Amino acid sequence: MEQVARVMAVQKNSFILADGNMEFMATLSGRFMNEVQSSSAIPAVGDWVVANKLIDEKKAIITDLLPRKSQFTRQAAGNKTQAQVVAANMDIVFIVSSLNHDMNVRRIERYILAAYESGAMPVVLLTKSDLVSQEEIDATRSELEEVVIGIPVIAISCATSSGLDQLAPYLRPGKTAVLLGSSGVGKSTLINALMEEEVQITALIRDADSRGRHTTTHRELFLLPNGALLMDTPGMRELQLWEGDSAIDATFQDIEALAGGCRFRDCQHQHEPGCSVREAIDSGELSEERLQSYFKLQRELAFEKRKQDQQARIAEKNKWKKITKMHRR
Numbered sequence: 401m402e403q404v405a406r407v408m409a410v411q412k413n414s415f416i417l418a419d420g421n422m423e424f425m426a427t428l429s430g431r432f433m434n435e436v437q438s439s440s441a442i443p444a445v446g447d448w449v450v451a452n453k454l455i456d457e458k459k460a461i462i463t464d465l466l467p468r469k470s471q472f473t474r475q476a477a478g479n480k481t482q483a484q485v486v487a488a489n490m491d492i493v494f495i496v497s498s499l500n501h502d503m504n505v506r507r508i509e510r511y512i513l514a515a516y517e518s519g520a521m522p523v524v525l526l527t528k529s530d531l532v533s534q535e536e537i538d539a540t541r542s543e544l545e546e547v548v549i550g551i552p553v554i555a556i557s558c559a560t561s562s563g564l565d566q567l568a569p570y571l572r573p574g575k576t577a578v579l580l581g582s583s584g585v586g587k588s589t590l591i592n593a594l595m596e597e598e599v600q601i602t603a604l605i606r607d608a609d610s611r612g613r614h615t616t617t618h619r620e621l622f623l624l625p626n627g628a629l630l631m632d633t634p635g636m637r638e639l640q641l642w643e644g645d646s647a648i649d650a651t652f653q654d655i656e657a658l659a660g661g662c663r664f665r666d667c668q669h670q671h672e673p674g675c676s677v678r679e680a681i682d683s684g685e686l687s688e689e690r691l692q693s694y695f696k697l698q699r700e701l702a703f704e705k706r707k708q709d710q711q712a713r714i715a716e717k718n719k720w721k722k723i724t725k726m727h728r729r
């Protein structure tokens with residue numbers, strides 16, 4: 401029986417799928433065998449897939465991958481230019497940072513860029529508000545001001561439940577949110593707090609040797625009591641930039657807007673006369689650090705793009721080699 405199901409977790413070649421309240425194990429059909437294990441054509445957590453469940457079989461077979469509306473990719477290990485998807489179909493990206501440690505504004509800026517790049521909406525969560533004073537929260541907020549243009553910033557505490565109610569607009573039934581943040585900022589604690597109690601899913605997951613044992617398997621996509629989904633994938637911790645000129649525009653709206661006022665259209669904002677960006681730096685409206693991270697990201701993206709272009713050229717060359725060979729035969 402063919403059905404559409406959501407990937408809840410991935411473990412090597414084994415997938416945990418959910419269809420409504422029913423969970424089951426699945427493996428990939430032969431159709432995926434030509435794909436490199438690390439390519440974006442392989443299903444990831446959050447993906448919608450078509451699975452074939454045979455009545456007598458313990459496992460389902462994944463026969464197709466449905467198009468993604470958003471995705472987080474990282475560069476696959478060993479292959480510098482191939483993108484591997486680590487999370488798919490998220491609506492919201494929670495960028496999580498804890499209030500009791502020095503905040504890295506530049507890192508949050510990068511997370512925001514990655515979120516826009518993925519196609520999802522970023523929301524910044526400042527955790528452990530119970531450990532700091534209101535003044536400290538306000539100070540952190542103003543430190544962030546420059547990088548969170550148009551992005552909600554919510555202070556929460558899982559110890560006191562303070563602020564958790566403000567997450568409601570982003571955790572709606574059927575919507576998927578993903579947690580992005582360094583180790584120890586409180587991601588697992590937040591999931592536990594939102595789960596309230598263990599959600600009872602009719603889970604019948606059996607080992608390959610199946611003696612009908614119920615085994616608890618780790619989840620990466622959690623179904624909250626209200627029907628929203630929350631994702632916490634290990635792959636999200638190794639994120640790198642992939643592509644995204646438009647993401648840069650969205651993240652650095654302030655600089656892009658200033659650049660519109662530069663005298664020269666191709667102004668590099670270095671020493672050109674009539675440069676609005678430099679003027680904003682001089683007046684203190686824009687910080688030098690923010691401009692430098694804008695330059696840095698642009699350089700990285702340019703580098704990434706050159707690498708991909710080169711890869712594409714090689715692929716094109718190989719394709720023509722093959723075609724010529726076929727013609728000779």
Ligand SMILES: Nc1nc2c(ncn2[C@@H]2O[C@H](COP(=O)(O)OP(=O)(O)OP(=O)(O)O)[C@@H](O)[C@H]2O)c(=O)[nH]1
Nearest residue numbers: 528530557558559582583584585586587588589590
């Ligand atoms: N006081 C306080 N402590 C918290 C809060 N949230 C989390 N913690 C503590 O912070 C520590 C780290 O929390 P985790 O939830 O494990 O952090 P994580 O982001 O999941 O970390 P990794 O799994 O390593 O990525 C734990 O000791 C938590 O008890 C909070 O709101 N207030």
Ligand SMILES: [Zn+2]
Nearest residue numbers: 662667669675
């Ligand atoms: Zn300029």
